[in-house]
Amino acid sequence: MAPKQNSLRVSQGRVVGKQGSKGYFGEAYSAITAPENASVVRSVAIFGVAIAFFSSSWSEFLLPPL
Template sequence: MPTKRIQSDSRRASQSRGYIGLTYDTITSPDNATMVRSIAIFGAAVAFIASPWAEFLLPP
């Protein structure tokens, strides 16, 4: 009898995962950690400057 070919689990997992799951895996990948942190800090800075708290940066 010939042996059966078994699909690898990684291929099956990538087919069954949806768009949100793949996006989450991409964001949490260690290869992308620097870029994700940079975008998060930039977003926090923009939110701070656009808020009323930015008035504390003005000189008296």
Template structure:
């Protein structure tokens, strides 16, 4: 009787079908379960950018 073959998995780095770091990050950011967190971070970033710019002067009350 011939011996049975045993399949040994190779490491994920040596396989050609593995995803890269940027693709994994993109998939994580665009997944449906992470959408509220990504949106809130984006809105916070936009708010900080507006308050740090010269457009923040429009929020000040007029000086008489």
């Protein structure tokens, strides 16, 4: 009798076909650190830094002297 084949496939180093192996935070971390999402993550981070800067007292250094 031939051995049973496993239904899991390996795609780019990750196991595909196994549902629910990671939790919510594990999946979110995988999505954030994925190379195809790097530009979006970088843009959101720069936007967050800009908002934090403009809402702080450091933004007063951009005002011209009176």
